[in-house]
Amino acid sequence: MKLATRYIHAGTEPDPSTGAIMTPIYQTSTYVQEAPGVNKGFEYARSQNPTRKALEEAYAQIENGKHGLAFSSGVAATDAVIKLLSPGDEVICANDMYGGTYRLFTKVFAKYGIHFNYVDTTDTNNIRKAISPKTKLIWIETPTNPLMNITDIAAVAALAKEAGAWLCVDNTFASPYLQNPLDLGADIVMHSATKYLGGHSDVIQGCLVMNDDSLREQLYFIQKSCGAVPGPMDCFLVLRGIKTLHVRMQRHCENGERIANFLRSHPKIGKVYWCGFTDHPGFSIAQKQMRGFGGMMSFTLKDDSVENAKRVLSSTKVFALAESLGGVESLINHPASMTHASIPREERIKNGLTDSLIRLSVGIEDADDLIEDLNQAIG
Secondary structure, eight states, rough: HHEEEEEEEHTTOTTTOOOOOOOOOOSBBBOOOBTBBBBBBOTTTTOHHHHHHHHHHHHHHHOOOOOEEEEEEEEEEHHHHHHOOOOOOEEEEEOOOOHHHHIIIIIIIIIGTTTHHHHHHHSHHHHHHHHOOEEEEEEESSTTTTTTOOOOOHHHHHHHOOOOOOOEEOTTTHHHHHGGGGGGSEEEEEETTTTTTSSSSOOOOOEEEEEEHHOOOHHHHHHHHOOOOOOOHHHHHHHHHHTTTTHHHHHHHHHHHHHHHHHOOOOEEEEEEETSSSSTTTTTHHHHHHHHHOOOEEESSSSSSHHHHHHHHHHTTEEOSOOOSSSSEEEETTTTTTTTTTHHOOOOOOEEEOOTTTEEEEOSSSSHHHHHHHHHHHH
16 A cells, blocks of 8 residues: 555544444543453543544554554653663663753663663664663664765664664654554654644654554553553544645655755855755665655854854744744744753754754745745845
């Protein structure tokens, strides 16, 4: 089945009782049982919900996986993965990642005796050198947030398998439309479904997708026991969003390419970080493992001062200054003070995330309007 058809029909069947073409919102906390322990597959809404079940099936289908699990946020999904580990276990993770993930790792789980080793994952030799007998998980983003670095998923998957560790890929920036890490050997795929999967900036949600039955049971136990599950209305909204993922991503990619090339040709722009440039260090790998290059990018100004960056950030009229990404509307963001503020400044600077870096989530508006808006803001 082709991608467009799969996205429209993933997880959804006509309601057997009414014929409703959309999965109903089962707004219930519990389910009547015929006798103690005898039910229709649903007992209590924290454990199961029909709307969530349909969405979890959709998650699995769009990521070419066997099992999907929905969580109340992307961070909650990440939290569940780390709860697979025990004190003394080690995690190898990218030194360029979403600030909320870094905060969860360093401020919450590190104090429980889990060690996080941050390396530049664009060079697989760095990962190989960091692997030890205690390594139980490798966590990567590709493309990374916000510097758009690319990691070779298949190569890292081979290293993880050799080490007896799990590989989890945060696939939020690419979306399943552009990249399917399970096909490349990853064990778990994580999404902040708040972003491209929901697509309309109206829901907070996360998900995990995997193939291994045992891994699914472990993660489902964590989901059920810890309770970070989404409500049925949120599940309905993401189910609806997935139906248009393919057409939205096509426009995100088209607009992203135009904006990236516009910025690169602008006399007042310094560096543009977008993985679709043929001279991007990870271009050949991105071309191999992705179907397109998306609408996420970052840039600096030639007058690389924080004051000038803030002037641009506050001057756009179509691009909205806000956190998050992946919605139909275009957003402009200052990672150092917004999405990545939880990372210590010295760590940000060391990894190339300067105080003046500007991140764009290019939406699906008319590209000419977006270019005009950026042009007037840059001045």
